[in-house]
Amino acid sequence: MESILAISFALCTAFGPAVSAQQTITQASLYDRLGGLKGITVVVDDFIDRLVANKTLNQNPAIAAGRKSSLPPYLKFQVAQLVCEVSGGPCKYTGKPMNESHALLNISEREWDVMAKEFKKSLDKFKVPAAEQKELFDIVGKTKADIVVRK
Structure with missing residues (x-):
């Protein structure tokens, strides 16, 4: 009986830290896996710049008008804050709900x-x-019904 306990103790001692480390890795939030706020903000910065420059999106007069009231730095802040929150980070999104913020943009x-x-x-x-x-696209996909208003 003592040898079984000794073997069990030895196995737990040997593999316990590896299991704990593995559990910690698998439990890391999406926020952490994205590199935290630094990783999120560099992606969002590039993404908003791409949207602002996109010719297809610029053909929608409602989007063009919306950009006058929501300048890129503000959009970058809001989107970074939102991604931070929904990915498990410490941020609290303070912007409007998606249906309100996109209501007048007539997005197809x-x-x-x-x-x-x-x-x-x-x-x-x-x-x-x-x-x-x-994981990000799964999260973003949940907002589609609030953003797309025309087929």
């Missing part, structure tokens, strides 16, 4: 797809791993 399904492609380009540029990209 096609424009949503363009936005998603630009987001993917930003994520790829900063080498965000595929698993984290999928």
Whole structure:
């Protein structure tokens, strides 16, 4: 009996730290896996710059008008704050709900797809791993019904 306890103790001692480290790794929040606020803000900065420069999105007069009231630095702050919060970070999103902030932009399904492609380009540029990209797109996808108002 003592030898069984000794073996059990030895195994727990030998593999316990590895299991704890593995549990810590698998429990890391998306926020942490994205590199925290630093990682999020560099991606968001690039993403908003891409949206502002996108010719397809610029053809929508409602988006062009919306940009006059919500300048890129403000959008970058709001989007970074939102991504920080929904990814498990310490930030608290203080902007309007998605349906309110996008209500007058008359965003189409096609424009949503363009936005998603630009987001993917930003994520790829900063080498965000595929698993984290999928997790982000799953989160972003939940907002689609509040943002897209026309087919």
